[in-house]
Amino acid sequence: MAGERTDGPTPWSAIVDELAAAGFADGREVGRGASGKVYRCYQTSLGRTVAIKVLADSLAHDESVKERFLREARARFGSRFIPRKEFIFDLMSRADKARTYALIADQTPKEKDPKQWTHFLNQETAFFTGAGKIAQFLDATVLYVSMRRLRRGYYSVRLSEIGAPPYDQGADTLIVERYARCLEQDIRDSPADWLWLQKKWKYAKALD
Numbered sequence: 001m002a003g004e005r006t007d008g009p010t011p012w013s014a015i016v017d018e019l020a021a022a023g024f025a026d027g028r029e030v031g032r033g034a035s036g037k038v039y040r041c042y043q044t045s046l047g048r049t050v051a052i053k054v055l056a057d058s059l060a061h062d063e064s065v066k067e068r069f070l071r072e073a074r075a076r077f078g079s080r081f082i083p084r085k086e087f088i089f090d091l092m093s094r095a096d097k098a099r100t101y102a103l104i105a106d107q108t109p110k111e112k113d114p115k116q117w118t119h120f121l122n123q124e125t126a127f128f129t130g131a132g133k134i135a136q137f138l139d140a141t142v143l144y145v146s147m148r149r150l151r152r153g154y155y156s157v158r159l160s161e162i163g164a165p166p167y168d169q170g171a172d173t174l175i176v177e178r179y180a181r182c183l184e185q186d187i188r189d190s191p192a193d194w195l196w197l198q199k200k201w202k203y204a205k206a207l208d
Contacts, residue, residue, distance in 0.1 A: 015027070015054055019039060019041055019052065023043060023045050023152065024039075024042065024043055024044075025041060025044055026041060026042045027039045027040070028041075030051065035065065035069075036054045036055040036059070037053075038051055038052070038053050039051070039052050039054060043153070045152040046153045055069065079102070101134070102145075103128075103131055103134075105127065105128055105131065105179060106183055106200070107128070108126060108199065108200055108201075108202050109126050109127070109128050111203055113128075114128075114129050115127060115128065115129060116172075116173060116176045116177075117205050118176070118177055118180050120180050120183075120184055120200075121184060123201065124204070125180070125200060126203075126205070127176050127179070127180055129172055129173075129176060130172065131163075131172065131175050131176065131179070132167065132171035132172025132173070132174065132175040132176070133172050135165070135167060135171065136165075136167045140165070141163065141164045141165070142161070142162050142163035142175055143159045143160065143161055143162070144159070144160045144178070144182045144183075145158075145159060146158045146159075146160065148189075148193065149192075149193050162175055162178040162182065163175040
């Protein structure tokens with residue numbers, strides 16, 4: 001969330017009004033740092049007190065700052081964010097330990113990255129590959145996590161198996177295809193719950 005604008009006189013106090021409009025009442029500043037401020041608020045939908053960090057606008061468009069912010073947010077319940085470049089090393093170093101990996105797979109690969117094309121929401125769409133190879137290496141079951149928003153602050157979660165050992169040679173392609181079909185059905189069932197800002201179709205499939 002962005003804070004004070006750098007191109008105008010919008011005061012930080014305006015953030016309190018913005019938080020209130022989003023359902024976070026009685027916002028009070030409880031801390032500040034180089035990257036922004038932290039507000040103590042009352043979340044009316046769940047009846048609980050929460051802390052919300054607000055980034056300054058001067059940093060809100062800095063990709064490295066946003067990446068660090070998301071990494072810290074994802075780790076707040078004990079999970080650990082693993083950058084893609086470090087994933088193979090982490091996989092190998094923890095091969096003898098019980099663990100669960102969650103892959104954020106609905107983003108778009110860069111044009112130079114390995115990818116699998118499939119027909120998705122009426123057009124050819126690129127998906128990351130590798131989930132099947134990871135499952136084969138770990139001899140692990142692959143689950144698709146479907147989330148449905150019930151109301152503000154409440155979600156239902158359903159796990160569906162889309163791959164299980166023993167795996168054949170084409171497991172990676174099959175798992176990506178099953179994932180795409182599950183995701184497509186979830187979006188059709190509840191389009192408002194998908195983050196359309198991801199720009200899934202940044203580039204078209206090259207002509208053969």
